[in-house]
Amino acid sequence: MKIMGVLGSPRVGGNSAILLEEALAGAKDAGAKVEKIILSQKKISGCLDCTKCNEMGICAIKDDMQEIQKKILESDAIIHSVPVYFWAMTSQMKAYLDRWCVFFDGQWQLHKAYAPKMKKKRIGLITVCGDPDVSIANPIIHSFKTTCDFAGLPWLGGVQASAATKGEIANNKEIKKEAYNLGKKGATIS
Numbered sequence: 649m650k651i652m653g654v655l656g657s658p659r660v661g662g663n664s665a666i667l668l669e670e671a672l673a674g675a676k677d678a679g680a681k682v683e684k685i686i687l688s689q690k691k692i693s694g695c696l697d698c699t700k701c702n703e704m705g706i707c708a709i710k711d712d713m714q715e716i717q718k719k720i721l722e723s724d725a726i727i728h729s730v731p732v733y734f735w736a737m738t739s740q741m742k743a744y745l746d747r748w749c750v751f752f753d754g755q756w757q758l759h760k761a762y763a764p765k766m767k768k769k770r771i772g773l774i775t776v777c778g779d780p781d782v783s784i785a786n787p788i789i790h791s792f793k794t795t796c797d798f799a800g801l802p803w804l805g806g807v808q809a810s811a812a813t814k815g816e817i818a819n820n821k822e823i824k825k826e827a828y829n830l831g832k833k834g835a836t837i838s
């Protein structure tokens with residue numbers, strides 16, 4: 649069982665990073681091999697909608713997404729963690745998600761080259777916002793969950809946290825437990 653954590657915050661050691669570590673600890677305790685990708689340390693351009701990937705399932709843009717795409721395919725579950733930036737996900741996470749285009753064909757079906765591996769992939773999401781009302785992250789949850797529903801990927805669930813200053817979330821035992829349980833769920837076949 650392989651679980652990948654994808655960090656969408658550029659603030660390494662920040663709140664999303666702390667919760668992602670909790671999720672990966674949960675996955676590890678459940679016996680999974682875990683790996684983390686920090687998107688801000690990767691070079692990932694936005695999708696160009698050139699449709700080149702539709703035929704062969706190979707993206708025309710040559711950057712770090714090729715390596716990440718391989719890791720996505722090898723993972724049984726992927727837990728994403730991202731802060732809210734202006735009521736949306738960070739640009740790093742959006743660029744990454746848009747490049748998921750490579751997994752689809754011209755009819756927006758999972759590409760035949762990837763469908764067998766993709767359709768079993770379990771997807772989870774952690775959001776952090778400075779606002780005490782965590783529901784402001786609902787559009788990000790909607791974006792990921794709808795993508796999963798659309799592609800037929802199992803949705804593990806979302807954890808929505810509130811914290812503003814760097815590392816503040818470390819004091820919130822309840823939400824850390826939620827993130828831990830999300831990771832554990834990702835590593836457990838139901």
Ligand SMILES: Cc1cc2nc3c(=O)[nH]c(=O)nc-3n(C[C@H](O)[C@H](O)[C@H](O)COP(=O)(O)O)c2cc1C
Binds near residue numbers: 662730777779814
């Ligand atoms: C550019 C930017 C935009 C932000 N926009 C929002 C926002 O729209 N709503 C909100 O509640 N918090 C907003 N925040 C606050 C972050 O979501 C908050 O500080 C969060 O804890 C950061 O998580 P991190 O430590 O994982 O980076 C913003 C922060 C930055 C830097």
